[in-house]
Amino acid sequence: MKKINYIASFCLLFLLVSCSDDFLEPVPTSAISGASFFSTEAQLETAVVNMYDGIQGVNALELTSSNLNHAVQVEFYLTEMRSDNTRTKSSEGEAAQFESYTIESTNGIVDDYYRSFYNVIFRANTVLENLGVASEETAMAFEAEAKFVRAYAHFNLVRLFGDIPMVDKIVRVSESDVQYVRVAKETIYDFIISDLQTAIDGLDNSSVNRASKAAAQALLAKVYLTTGDNYTEAQVLCESIMGGSYALETDFKDVFYNESNSEVIFSVGYAPDNVNDSQNFSAEWLNAVGRTAGVNYVTTEARMALDEMGGNRTPLSYRQDALQPTQYQVVKYLPNGDESLDIDATSNDPTSAGNDWIVIRYADVLLMHVEAILAGGQTTSVSAALNSFQQVRNRAGLTDAVSSITKQMLLDERRVELAFENHRFYDLVRFGVAQDVLSEFSSANGYSFSGTDLLLPIPQREINLSNGLLNQNPGY
């Protein structure tokens, strides 16, 4: 009897010490888990590509669930339609809130953009937290790419919303002080500048759909022009890009319809007729081709500016809507071509378009160069500025020599060169004329603009989730 007790207790003891922790919790071999995924450089590269996928957003007409992130595909609502360049065709739905300056904090498109870009920031931080698995050289390149994307996202958000939460690492659900505390704009800009400087050091100019050195330099120049405190450095950055191999396309049409042209510095890539990688904003800008009846339609004011100052860019910027001749559409990103303008269709299905979205192009850099030399003043006649300005105008067929450039001339030239490319709203704010120009535009069209409309409302969903930590922008 006693012997069996000894044997039994010995066996029991043996069993107790033989099971290690891992024995009961093996790492799954047939399924991927987030915590253990990034273990090779190839896997880290998928995370890098994932960042650009986040910026690309989802085609709402292919993947129709409304909770998906549409990212840059809905950016035009928040920028062009809030400026005096475009509006909805028939004042429909939530989109009409943007043109009439009656945006509510419950606006779904504002919420979409906010969560899309914080998701992009999360994807960038994922890359940054797993750099250890890459070799030293590749780690430096990936770090530069991730910091460019993170800075790009924060830059868009801070310009639209004002003070925003600053996310420099992967945030856990419990860290409500990072998620819901709005950090001052100045601190955000310092963070953006430091990320872009790392990006410039680590990138080269080998890619257009991924971050490049010139893209980081151009973005940093734009940041300096926005904060207004380092015009000389902005000028140096522009001159550095100007010394490279980018050049203006001779034909304005080629900028948008020739995918490998030498003018584009950074664009978001799309693939035509593809469920996962196409875009639908091109279709939304047409008459009832997308889900809306037509958005991003050209305002009378924008048409007048283009007619007066556009040169040969005008027919390639807007056209009359063939189905509704009193309305005017954007020409720059047509998915189904235009025979009279000799533009081919870019995809078989216009709702699944492949037109890449241009974020930064060389003409913008030349005009930023002029802006940097102007340095917040009223006029300039420095020959370097006249040279850059003239290059853009010459391409547009406006070859008469300019002897001095005023702030208004530069603003107008930016409007007609970069029309409908999501720059107008930011240009008005940067030049300090947003309130004047937009209140005049608003009273002429019966909208209700007030000074607080220059910032978007923080999405109500975020405010609700924050349990009182997030405060709303004034006026909402």
Place this chain on the structure above:
Amino acid sequence: MKNSIYNIKVLACLFVFGLLTYSCSDFEKFELPESGSIEDATPPSANFSFTQGELDAFLTYSFSNESASATMFAWTFSDGGSSTETDPKYTFPSVGTYTVSLTATDALGAESTYSEDIDVVEPEEPEAIVPVILESSFEDNALPDGTGDGRDSWRISGRTIFGITSGGSNFHTGNQGAKFEVAPEDRLGYQEVAITPNTDYKLIGYYKFKSSPDGGMITLGIVGGSHSDPDDAEAAIFASVQGGDLSSGDETNGYHKLELAFNSGANDIVGIWIDSNDMTEVRVDDISIELVE
């Protein structure tokens, strides 16, 4: 027996009754609050920002109302003006300091006031900087603190400073000039000055060669940006002019004048570079940078 059972029943009823009464005692939470009994958690808070008009409209300020939780606004300006618009534009009578006050009221009558002083000045085009060149004439004791041998501001670590020439007609003005001898001497003069970007300037200097040997050349250059290494500085020269006339010049004491027009470009700081090709001894004097109108 019946009595005790009855007593127990009564006690039980009383007990249950007491329990029920006790548990239902807080009926207050089902009462509706009276009007005005709960404080407004978001009283109005007034705030505004402003931008000055441009060019001739510099007396007109546009105000942007940033108040929260308010429905009516009353603006008062210290020169007597007032407005009830949300985002008014106001023209001040003249330059000076004014106080602008915004009172924001909500529908309950709660008020909040915010004031700010505005200093209305006519914006001036900032004057371009005329660079200050120390020891421009290479004289002794010419530094602001009264010291200096005429060359101290022109030194750069890594290269030998030029010599000093004096006496007779060796200088252009003053008592001394800079002297650059022939090889194996290899002298350099370098000084950095603050400058306004994107402005047209003219660098002026005077030189005189000794009569022999032949082949001498003096270079005056402008270096972009600030550099501590002379090789980096030399690589960053973006404008330069050379003088090689060994004959007697038209200026005082037979000197020649050298001029170099340049645009400062994207630089807040430029360096003045004076170098000889070390083939003929040359004197240099009176370096200056002027604005080109």
